[in-house]
Amino acid sequence: MTPTIRIQSAPFDPAHEAALIEEGRRDIGAVVSFTGLCRDEDGALSALELEHYPGMAEAEIARVAEEALARWPLQALTIIHRHGRILPGEKIVLVIAAARHRGEAFAAAEFLMDYLKTRAPFWKKEHRADGSVGDWVEAKAKDDAAAERWRK
Amino acid sequence: MKAFYFAWVRERVGRAEEDLSPPPEVATVGELIAWLKTRDETYAAAFENAAVIRAALDKAHVRHEAPIAGAREIAFFPPMTGG
Numbered sequence: 001m002t003p004t005i006r007i008q009s010a011p012f013d014p015a016h017e018a019a020l021i022e023e024g025r026r027d028i029g030a031v032v033s034f035t036g037l038c039r040d041e042d043g044a045l046s047a048l049e050l051e052h053y054p055g056m057a058e059a060e061i062a063r064v065a066e067e068a069l070a071r072w073p074l075q076a077l078t079i080i081h082r083h084g085r086i087l088p089g090e091k092i093v094l095v096i097a098a099a100r101h102r103g104e105a106f107a108a109a110e111f112l113m114d115y116l117k118t119r120a121p122f123w124k125k126e127h128r129a130d131g132s133v134g135d136w137v138e139a140k141a142k143d144d145a146a147a148e149r150w151r152k
Numbered sequence: 153m154k155a156f157y158f159a160w161v162r163e164r165v166g167r168a169e170e171d172l173s174p175p176p177e178v179a180t181v182g183e184l185i186a187w188l189k190t191r192d193e194t195y196a197a198a199f200e201n202a203a204v205i206r207a208a209l210d211k212a213h214v215r216h217e218a219p220i221a222g223a224r225e226i227a228f229f230p231p232m233t234g235g
């Protein structure tokens with residue numbers, strides 16, 4: 001099974017991506033979809049600028065996907081990550097995992113998001129609602145901890 | 153070798169990419185950072201807290217102890233905040 005991996009600036013439609021996975025299949029029992037959105041932080045944020053490392057983003061997400069496929073018997077996998085300017089309410093990242101049973105699909109989707117957070121070469125910069133350019137978002141220790149727990 | 157800088161490392165260095173020709177005694181990623189810091193105050197400031205800066209060789213994550221021999225491309229960036 002070859003995962004679908006896309007790095008793009010354009011918006012995506014989770015329902016459409018899930019339909020592509022399910023179309024014509026009679027063997028899939030569970031589809032878990034995770035969508036990450038841009039928050040406005042209680043009105044303080046006007047946009048996020050997502051910088052990425054072209055080439056490595058695709059390669060690193062493919063490596064993470066291979067790790068997921070080695071751990072769980074997935075029947076389909078789609079990962080989409082946007083870059084560029086993203087407005088509050090817009091979607092940033094999509095992971096859809098399909099498997100025979102829900103446990104595998106849930107676990108794989110969570111593993112993929114935990115690993116993407118700490119390994120995919122993307123960086124968020126804040127644009128504030130008052131028009132000023134804000135700070136680079138700092139990596140959170142809890143994201144490292146979330147990725148670390150899968151090593152046990 | 154080609155060097156790429158991302159996010160606040162890029163902003164502090166003041167450029168997104170450049171060609172680097174380190175002397176032969178620079179063998180590892182960490183030694184390359186130390187050599188960059190000797191170039192001028194801009195690099196010294198950008199790499200001041202070297203321990204937090206992540207590196208990739210030919211588009212794969214590496215630790216600072218990794219040898220750079222044979223690599224065509226090195227990148228420096230802060231911890232990732234995608235997802």
